[in-house]
Amino acid sequence: MAVQSVKFYQVGSRAVGNRLLEEALRTEQASPARRNALNSGHRACQGCGEALGARYVLDAAVRATGGKLLAVNATGCLEVFSTPYPESSWQLPWLHSLFANAPSVASGVAAALKAQGRDDVRVLAQGGDGGTVDIGLACLSGMFERNDDVLYVCYDNEAYMNTGVQRSGSTPPFARTATTEATGPEPGAPIGQGKDLPRIALAHEIPYVATATVAELHDLEAKVERAMTMRGARYLHVLVPCPLGWGSAPADTVRLARLAQRSGLFPVFEASHGEITAVLPIRSRVPVAEYLRPQRRYAHLFAEPPRIDLLERIQAIADRNIARYGLQEA
Amino acid sequence: MRRQLEGSRAIAEAVARCRPQVVPAYPITPQTHIVEAIGAMVRNGSLAGCEFLTVESEFAAMSAAIGASAAGARAYTATASQGLLYMAEALFNASGLGLPIVLTVANRAVGAPINIWNDQSDSMSQRDCGWVQLYAADNQAAVDLHVVAFALAEELSVPVMVCVDGFVLTHAFEPLEVPEQDAVDAFLPPYAPRQVLDVDDPVAIGAMVGPEAFTEVRYLSHYQLSQALTAYPQLCDGWQRPLSMVDAYRVDGADTVVVTLGSVSGTVKEVADEFGNVGVVTLTMFRPFPYAEVRKALGAAKRVIVLERALAPGAGGIVSADVRAALSGTLAEVSTVVAGLGGRAVTRAALRRLVADAMSGWLGERLVFLDLRDDLVEQQIDRMRQRRASGPQALGLLRDAGIPGSRIG
Numbered sequence: 001m002a003v004q005s006v007k008f009y010q011v012g013s014r015a016v017g018n019r020l021l022e023e024a025l026r027t028e029q030a031s032p033a034r035r036n037a038l039n040s041g042h043r044a045c046q047g048c049g050e051a052l053g054a055r056y057v058l059d060a061a062v063r064a065t066g067g068k069l070l071a072v073n074a075t076g077c078l079e080v081f082s083t084p085y086p087e088s089s090w091q092l093p094w095l096h097s098l099f100a101n102a103p104s105v106a107s108g109v110a111a112a113l114k115a116q117g118r119d120d121v122r123v124l125a126q127g128g129d130g131g132t133v134d135i136g137l138a139c140l141s142g143m144f145e146r147n148d149d150v151l152y153v154c155y156d157n158e159a160y161m162n163t164g165v166q167r168s169g170s171t172p173p174f175a176r177t178a179t180t181e182a183t184g185p186e187p188g189a190p191i192g193q194g195k196d197l198p199r200i201a202l203a204h205e206i207p208y209v210a211t212a213t214v215a216e217l218h219d220l221e222a223k224v225e226r227a228m229t230m231r232g233a234r235y236l237h238v239l240v241p242c243p244l245g246w247g248s249a250p251a252d253t254v255r256l257a258r259l260a261q262r263s264g265l266f267p268v269f270e271a272s273h274g275e276i277t278a279v280l281p282i283r284s285r286v287p288v289a290e291y292l293r294p295q296r297r298y299a300h301l302f303a304e305p306p307r308i309d310l311l312e313r314i315q316a317i318a319d320r321n322i323a324r325y326g327l328q329e330a
Numbered sequence: 331m332r333r334q335l336e337g338s339r340a341i342a343e344a345v346a347r348c349r350p351q352v353v354p355a356y357p358i359t360p361q362t363h364i365v366e367a368i369g370a371m372v373r374n375g376s377l378a379g380c381e382f383l384t385v386e387s388e389f390a391a392m393s394a395a396i397g398a399s400a401a402g403a404r405a406y407t408a409t410a411s412q413g414l415l416y417m418a419e420a421l422f423n424a425s426g427l428g429l430p431i432v433l434t435v436a437n438r439a440v441g442a443p444i445n446i447w448n449d450q451s452d453s454m455s456q457r458d459c460g461w462v463q464l465y466a467a468d469n470q471a472a473v474d475l476h477v478v479a480f481a482l483a484e485e486l487s488v489p490v491m492v493c494v495d496g497f498v499l500t501h502a503f504e505p506l507e508v509p510e511q512d513a514v515d516a517f518l519p520p521y522a523p524r525q526v527l528d529v530d531d532p533v534a535i536g537a538m539v540g541p542e543a544f545t546e547v548r549y550l551s552h553y554q555l556s557q558a559l560t561a562y563p564q565l566c567d568g569w570q571r572p573l574s575m576v577d578a579y580r581v582d583g584a585d586t587v588v589v590t591l592g593s594v595s596g597t598v599k600e601v602a603d604e605f606g607n608v609g610v611v612t613l614t615m616f617r618p619f620p621y622a623e624v625r626k627a628l629g630a631a632k633r634v635i636v637l638e639r640a641l642a643p644g645a646g647g648i649v650s651a652d653v654r655a656a657l658s659g660t661l662a663e664v665s666t667v668v669a670g671l672g673g674r675a676v677t678r679a680a681l682r683r684l685v686a687d688a689m690s691g692w693l694g695e696r697l698v699f700l701d702l703r704d705d706l707v708e709q710q711i712d713r714m715r716q717r718r719a720s721g722p723q724a725l726g727l728l729r730d731a732g733i734p735g736s737r738i739g
Contacts, residue, residue, distance in 0.1 A: 067529060068529045069529065070401070070527045070529065072397065073536075079536075079538070080538055083534055083536075083537035084537070084538055084540070085537045085538055085539040085540065085543055086537075086543075087537075088534035088537060090532070091532065092529075092532050093527040093528055093529060093531075093532040093533060093534075094527075094532070094533075094534040094535070094536075095397065095400050095527055095534075095535045095536055096534075096535070096536030096537070097396050097397070097420070097423050097427070097536055098393065098419055098420060098423055100389070100419075101389060101390065101393035101396075101420060104354075104385065104389070104390035104391075104393035104394045104397070105393050105394065105396055105397035105400075106397060107354075107383060107385070107394050107397065108352060108354065108383075108393065108394030108395060108396060108397025108398035108399075108400075108401070108405070109397040109400065109401040109527065110397075111352045111354075111381035111383055111394065111398055111403070112351060112352050112381075112397065112398040112399075112401035112402060112403030112405075113401060114381050115351035115352055115379055115380060115381045115398075115403050116351070116401075116402065116403060121529055138386055138387060138389075138390070139386070139387075139389070139390050141386065142385055142386035142387070142390055145386075146383065146384070146385075148383075
């Protein structure tokens with residue numbers, strides 16, 4: 001009997017294209033019924049990972065809640081590009097208050113719903129890495145420790161992009177930003193600084209913590225859906241490449257998100273009550289240089305002569321992640 | 331029914347009878363007894379349908395109140411001093427979003443140097459945050475003002491700050507009447523927000539506004555806040571006890587009138603009684619500023635003494651600037667008297683000397699600090715002239731005053 005090999009590699013990965021799947025297994029993004037919660041016409045840059053991530057997350061959350069979802073937004077790119085007066089791209093109830101307080105505002109919304117007996121309506125709060133890991137951390141930690149019924153989503157593009165690409169507590173080592181210039185013996189952002197917010201969230205032992213990227217749509221949607229089946233404080237950290245801040249081609253946003261995961265620099269996992277329950281294994285591992293090279297924020301590492309020493313230190317971070325989370329597929 | 335109650339307890343009971351649905355709380359002296367009492371009422375079930383959130387900061391407290399109010403719940407919190415400053419960004423946001431949150435400020439000084447005692451520097455520093463500011467002259471007014479505050483906030487869709495002197499009122503026990511539940515229910519209808527986060531009718535609240543409409547948005551905030559000048563007296567008319575916007579006492583025929591706000595009003599009135607020809611004007615409403623009512627109350631006065639419980643460093647008076655504006659075009663002399671900072675007692679003896687100074691013509695339009703220890707400040711000023719050095723003033727003052735422990739070794 002002749003065997004025909006079917007190639008499932010649709011997008012340079014082993015992800016199976018939607019049209020090869022049964023309808024029930026397809027993503028929400030493939031559904032004509034999706035809410036399109038962040039509608040087209042907004043003013044994000046070409047190839048914006050955050051716009052992509054927000055639409056993926058909110059559409060999945062809208063479906064998971066049967067359309068009964070309220071969103072709270074921190075100040076940042078996502079807020080600015082989506083709601084220039086008198087327009088709005090949001091196709092769901094949406095509240096923006098301040099930069100630092102989105103978790104607390106969401107706690108207040110959740111408390112109001114509880115007081116009103118509306119346990120059918122759910123709350124999602126969202127912000128960038130600046131609003132989450134830096135200025136909003138106190139409010140986020142408070143929301144976590146009180147176990148308020150909120151899913152908080154951080155779209156991490158690893159710097160303050162809205163204000164012109166300054167370093168945040170999430171900026172990786174040696175990345176050039178407007179406040180960590182690529183000069184001196186250790187150019188770019190310092191190594192040994194910064195915050196690993198998913199691990200900080202784990203330490204709060206909240207019901208659900210997960211990481212994801214905009215490259216793995218099925219994984220991201222499944223995590224949002226799982227989070228919405230639970231009550232209490234939940235945290236989702238989504239890596240969203242930023243063509244402007246990373247100096248990458250708009251067409252490379254999804255590819256870079258995938259390389260971040262495959263290199264081990266961005267571990268993708270989920271956890272319940274502080275214990276890691278699953279990881280997204282790395283099927284075909286790539287050296288960190290493959291992920292870093294297409295990004296101009298790392299151009300100084302690949303100049304003549306290349307900074308092999310610094311690349312090795314970044315590789316060591318990836319290796320440590322792979323060992324720590326058991327990311328290498330057996 | 332009058333009961334012997336602590337001011338904070340009475341305020342908490344009055345707030346509870348307004349049926350708040352979300353109360354985020356963060357402790358700070360001298361406000362803490364209020365939220366403790368509300369928390370206890372939520373726990374023991376006497377305040378039903380209310381979520382009490384123990385948040386991690388005042389910034390979070392006001393932020394949670396913002397979220398709750400936008401989701402259609404009646405929201406309340408209380409703070410003081412540093413706490414009010416820590417929530418400053420959220421105060422502006424609440425008023426900008428038109429959310430009818432009620433906040434009690436247990437007035438306390440602002441550091442450095444750290445000081446837990448009473449003055450009104452905290453709420454005065456937030457004068458321009460777009461909230462209605464009401465100042466209670468006594469604890470019965472504090473109780474009643476909270477009920478009116480919720481009604482006013484929801485009538486106009488603006489937030490209201492009820493300012494109550496820390497310790498002097500919050501910790502004083504006296505016979506007080508807390509309005510019965512049915513009286514409050516009859517006065518205060520359930521919260522019916524104009525705009526709310528609703529899954530059946532989605533809106534985006536908090537959009538960015540650029541130069542094309544920002545001035546108009548700000549104008550409308552000013553317009554709406556100013557409506558309190560008519561809405562507040564109308565609401566007070568429907569309340570069971572009289573409440574003033576501007577209380578005029580013995581002003582008829584008085585050449586000298588003292589203007590003040592808060593609990594010091596009682597002491598000033600006692601001194602006015604002694605003189606017989608001195609009037610007292612007590613402002614309950616400070617924002618919006620009731621220019622016409624102040625001008626009317628001070629109409630015939632030749633000498634106006636504005637007794638301030640706060641200071642605008644580098645300028646002087648805060649309330650007196652508005653009083654001068656209200657009296658513009660009249661011949662009245664307006665002086666600024668900064669008194670009772672950081673808990674310094676405002677005594678009748680000092681007020682007697684002050685009024686005498688005014689009547690003699692010495693006070694004029696001066697800026698004076700009541701009971702200032704001239705010896706201490708002069709020594710320190712001398713020292714600063716001799717040696718140029720940076721650093722806090724407080725330590726040198728304490729040494730000169732002979733305070734034990736001010737010098738180590």
